[in-house]
Amino acid sequence: MEMMKEILEGKTFLRFEILEHGFCSMPLSSGYAISAETLCRYVGETGEFISSQDHGQIFGLSEQYDAAEKINKAIKGKEIKKADLAEETGDLTLIVDGGRLEIICNSAGYECYQINGPDDLIIVGRGGRQ
Numbered sequence: 001m002e003m004m005k006e007i008l009e010g011k012t013f014l015r016f017e018i019l020e021h022g023f024c025s026m027p028l029s030s031g032y033a034i035s036a037e038t039l040c041r042y043v044g045e046t047g048e049f050i051s052s053q054d055h056g057q058i059f060g061l062s063e064q065y066d067a068a069e070k071i072n073k074a075i076k077g078k079e080i081k082k083a084d085l086a087e088e089t090g091d092l093t094l095i096v097d098g099g100r101l102e103i104i105c106n107s108a109g110y111e112c113y114q115i116n117g118p119d120d121l122i123i124v125g126r127g128g129r130q
Contacts, residue, residue, distance in 0.1 A: 001085050004123065007032065007115065008083040008094065013075045016040075016101075018055045018068040024103075028080075031118045036103050038112035042071045044099035050074065075101055090127040 012029040019025055024036040040052040055067035078096040085092055090105040090112065105112040105127035115123040 001087070004085050004092075004115070005083050007117065007121075007123070008080050010079060012077060012079050013096070013101075015076050016068060016072040018052055018071075022052060022055070024052050026101075032121075033116050034103070034113060035116070036113040038106045039102075039104040040071070041102050041104065042074050042099055043102065044074065048074075048099070071101070074099060085125075090125050092125055 008028075011032055014027040014029065017025045022037075024034075024040045026034040026036070028034065036052075042048070042050040050067050050070045052067055052071065054065050056064045059065055075096055078098070080094045080096060082095040083092065084095070092103040092113065094101045094103075103113050103125070105125065108127040111124045111126045113125040115121070115125070
């Protein structure tokens with residue numbers, strides 16, 4: 001966990017994108033990036049809740065819900081103040097001014113997210129304490 005904190009804390013979100021099949025991409029400053037094949041959700045201090053799984057849904061609206069744009073607007077350019085890793089589940093919570101981005105592991109056996117960085121750094125995040 002300490003290595004994860006050292007890597008992520010102080011980095012800035014450059015953007016947030018939701019790509020094909022719900023794959024979430026989060027380039028960070030200093031050559032790092034997070035990619036997630038699981039639920040990402042932003043929870044604002046005011047109670048705002050944005051789920052990557054809602055991206056592209058209609059919900060009775062006149063156009064598709066753009067979760068990518070809403071999350072991007074909430075975190076782009078913001079510094080990660082604190083990174084928390086839930087040991088039991090592998091869930092990763094990244095605290096920024098105004099809220100938090102949660103990367104929720106939805107499998108105990110498959111990788112749910114990766115952190116990539118300089119010098120071919122790869123950290124794989126998955127659920128379960130195995």
